Ligand SMILES: Nc1ncnc2c1ncn2[C@@H]1O[C@H](COP(=O)(O)OP(=O)(O)OP(=O)(O)O)[C@@H](O)[C@H]1O
């Protein structure tokens with residue numbers, strides 16, 4: 001066993017789970033596990049769908065790589081369990097994970113910190129649909145507060161459609177929000193060990209970067225370098241670092257941003273456990289900074305040492 005492998009010890013890769021992003025997490029976990037094999041680091045794959053506590057007690061990992069997306073894995077709950085068990089883990093802690101998962105409270109934090117994000121309102125059965133649309137500029141995005149992969153989202157212009165969009169989003173989370181629709185370009189910025197990696201600009205032929213555009217379409221294009229001027233790229237990376245830090249996030253993550261009609265950057269959300277398949281966005285950004293997939297996995301683990 002080499003020195004590094006000895007220092008790291010057995011890594012439990014937590015993956016799968018029961019969120020709506022289970023399939024993506026299985027793919028992320030497999031990719032991480034394969035990288036650990038190549039790096040000769042001892043590892044055990046742990047599907048947290050059943051009896052995670054018993055499995056952790058059996059495996060006794062020295063540390064855990066969290067490759068879980070969405071609720072139960074990215075929202076602070078598994079992080080809390082690992083804190084109780086005193087098992088070190090990759091990525092953000094309990095509070096930062098919970099805040100980042102909850103788009104509504106995350107945006108409240110950003111507003112409080114003076115960071116730019118599109119106007120938004122919480123929706124419930126009492127909401128005035130017409131007023132909501134008027135206040136938010138006539139065109140809005142309705143989304144479940146705690147979901148991922150664009151699940152449950154609808155773009156709405158007509159008050160008649162707003163109730164249906166709200167009901168649809170509510171199937172995925174108790175809390176639903178509406179956000180002013182941004183019409184500019186879309187970017188995502190990976191963060192690794194306290195530094196932002198080069199931004200990726202995403203373009204799609206779909207109405208927005210929806211589930212299909214994310215995982216199935218071959219019409220979605222990823223531009224890295226982003227095409228921004230040096231100063232604008234710096235501005236974007238600084239904004240994303242500040243957004244990440246304002247929630248208390250650590251280790252690694254990915255910040256999603258869009259520009260408004262004036263070209264101003266607006267924060268969409270932070271992912272504290274972004275996708276980790278070979279064609280996911282963080283590995284793409286790492287690659288453009290000459291960091292291989294295996295080195296990326298290692299850096300994420302080293303940040304937890
Ligand atoms: N206010 C907005 N205006 C225009 N498009 C938006 C807006 N909010 C979200 N979108 C589109 O919907 C996509 C998904 O939104 P968002 O990143 O908020 O949710 P998510 O489902 O958590 O995403 P992820 O898969 O990155 O976890 C964005 O990538 C963007 O294309």
Ligand SMILES: [Mg+2]
Nearest residue numbers: 149256268269
């Ligand atoms: Mg997103």
